[in-house]
Amino acid sequence: MSSPGPRARAHGPEDGRLRVLVAPCGFKEGLSVMELVDCMARGVAAAAPEAEILRAPMADGGEGFTRTLVALTGGSLHPTAVTGPVGQRLDAEVGLLGGRHRGVAVLEIAAAAGLRHVPGEARDPRRTTSYGVGELIRAALDLGAKKILVGCGDSGVNDGGIGLAQVLGVRLLDRDGRPLGRGGDALRRLARIDLSARDPRIAQARIEVAVNWKNRLLGKHGVARVYGPQKGASPEAVAALEEGLANLAAAIRHDLGIEVAGMPGAGASGGLGAGLHAFLRARLVPRFQVVSRFVDLDRMLARCDLVLTAEGRIDRSTSCGKLPAEVARRAKRYGVPVVALVGTVGEDAGTAHAVGIDAYFSILSRPCSSAAAMKQAPQLVAQAAEQVTRFALACRRNNPTAQRAKSPAMLHTQPGKPHHAVERLTA
Numbered sequence: 001m002s003s004p005g006p007r008a009r010a011h012g013p014e015d016g017r018l019r020v021l022v023a024p025c026g027f028k029e030g031l032s033v034m035e036l037v038d039c040m041a042r043g044v045a046a047a048a049p050e051a052e053i054l055r056a057p058m059a060d061g062g063e064g065f066t067r068t069l070v071a072l073t074g075g076s077l078h079p080t081a082v083t084g085p086v087g088q089r090l091d092a093e094v095g096l097l098g099g100r101h102r103g104v105a106v107l108e109i110a111a112a113a114g115l116r117h118v119p120g121e122a123r124d125p126r127r128t129t130s131y132g133v134g135e136l137i138r139a140a141l142d143l144g145a146k147k148i149l150v151g152c153g154d155s156g157v158n159d160g161g162i163g164l165a166q167v168l169g170v171r172l173l174d175r176d177g178r179p180l181g182r183g184g185d186a187l188r189r190l191a192r193i194d195l196s197a198r199d200p201r202i203a204q205a206r207i208e209v210a211v212n213w214k215n216r217l218l219g220k221h222g223v224a225r226v227y228g229p230q231k232g233a234s235p236e237a238v239a240a241l242e243e244g245l246a247n248l249a250a251a252i253r254h255d256l257g258i259e260v261a262g263m264p265g266a267g268a269s270g271g272l273g274a275g276l277h278a279f280l281r282a283r284l285v286p287r288f289q290v291v292s293r294f295v296d297l298d299r300m301l302a303r304c305d306l307v308l309t310a311e312g313r314i315d316r317s318t319s320c321g322k323l324p325a326e327v328a329r330r331a332k333r334y335g336v337p338v339v340a341l342v343g344t345v346g347e348d349a350g351t352a353h354a355v356g357i358d359a360y361f362s363i364l365s366r367p368c369s370s371a372a373a374m375k376q377a378p379q380l381v382a383q384a385a386e387q388v389t390r391f392a393l394a395c396r397r398n399n400p401t402a403q404r405a406k407s408p409a410m411l412h413t414q415p416g417k418p419h420h421a422v423e424r425l426t427a
Contacts, residue, residue: 018393020044021300021336022385023056023327024310027343028154029116030374031381032064033057034071036310039378040341043385044308048393054300058309058323061210061268061287062153063116065108066095069149072294074098075106080139082112082132085156086122087182090132094139097149105145107136108153109269113163115156115231123232125158126185126240130272134167137207137280141199147206149290150276152268156231158184158224158241160248161275169197170279184270187244193255195279207282210290211265211273214321217245223267226317231270245271252278288326297330306392307331307338308385309357315346319355328356341384343373361388 022040026033034057041053059068070077075098084090092111097104110116112132115123122128133150140148157163162172163182171194172180180186216222224233224241233241248271249261258278260266265284266274276282291297301307309324319325328338340352340360352360363380364373373380 018048018051019304020051021054021304021307023058025058025060025323026064027312030377033059033068039381040308040385043382044389047386047389056295056297056300059291060153060323061151063110065151066093066106069106070095073101082135084117085113085128104147105140106149108151109133110154112136113157114154118156125231125233126237127183128157129163129182130157130159130161131163134164141201150209152211155269158270160187160245160271165279168199184241184244187248190247190251193251202280207280209276209282209284210287211268211284212321213264213286215267217266217271217274218261223271301331301334307336310341312343313346314342314349314352314360316348316351318352325355332356339388
């Protein structure tokens with residue numbers, strides 16, 4: 001999706017209030033995006049009760065994607081029991097959107113195949129399966145959806161989508177004509193793909209998948225090598241997963257006439273981007289393009305003084321298609337400073353400065369275990385947001401000319417009352 005050209009900042013009668021845009025992603029295995037928005041807004045309000053707080057939840061396709069879009073559109077949630085990544089029973093949800101998006105179902109891969117559902121001792125993406133994602137898609141079809149929006153992110157699998165495909169009637173066979181088992185390791189035995197028994201409702205449905213557009217299926221920057229170790233893969237397992245995904249791409253090319261090896265977004269969620277496109281004819285869409293249908297980020301950027309974004313870990317991958325980087329890039333068009341609050345600071349985190357993140361701070365104020373940090377995350381996030389806001393206020397006091405005016409033509413809130421993105425841009 002192309003970015004808009006530079007726009008003028010909003011002007012109007014001065015009131016001196018600080019305007020802060022809160023635009024985070026969720027913390028993987030921790031806080032959802034909506035929880036983060038609330039925690040950050042609470043911290044801003046503690047430092048500046050009179051501040052105008054704009055909210056733009058950056059639902060990146062991972063945990064919380066379904067609930068966020070349902071909340072933004074006034075839709076409904078429908079509980080669905082599914083098979084988890086290690087075969088356990090999970091309680092998940094399919095959402096039906098409201099407003100002008102009625103008839104659209106939304107689901108997230110993380111709900112059925114997320115890393116948080118893989119116990120530490122079982123983290124081996126050669127074994128984990130996307131089977132439950134297929135059950136979520138089937139549930140969406142059962143609800144009568146003619147369009148299905150799938151969020152890719154925070155997965156604990158690397159099976160190229162063969163698990164979800166099997167649920168929906170796709171036959172995946174080895175050289176002896178036997179059905180494949182589950183897990184990424186089975187990909188190396190794939191010899192033939194047969195779509196003849198696929199659920200006929202798939203052909204009548206439009207499926208879109210929100211992906212990180214820079215996630216590739218194969219190679220040095222492919223999904224197995226980049227994300228496999230995060231999911232528990234050893235170096236030997238990474239090599240086996242790469243081999244399996246290469247075999248999958250070859251089978252898809254041979255049997256379906258589709259090239260996924262170099263397709264943007266094909267590596268999303270352990271290769272599920274490739275599988276969804278090939279097996280279900282789903283359209284892969286950059287995730288910011290999806291978010292922008294529900295949150296008018298540029299409209300908010302045009303009238304704020306400071307942007308607070310957030311993600312669980314900032315490192316060299318932040319600038320490679322993650323939403324905080326996209327928020328920062330767009331903020332620079334309006335000359336607005338951007339600060340990122342993060343759980344941890346990883347290798348080459350400084351590369352985020354090049355995409356417009358002016359500063360980043362860990363929410364951790366003292367050494368503690370991961371378990372303790374997750375338990376205290378709401379308080380830690382709020383405290384970090386409060387301190388950044390206090391610093392912004394101090395800078396304004398020392399530079400009064402930096403105070404900007406608001407535009408009465410724009411959306412606004414009462415003093416001390418946050419603007420809420422749930423005030424339906426989609427109604």
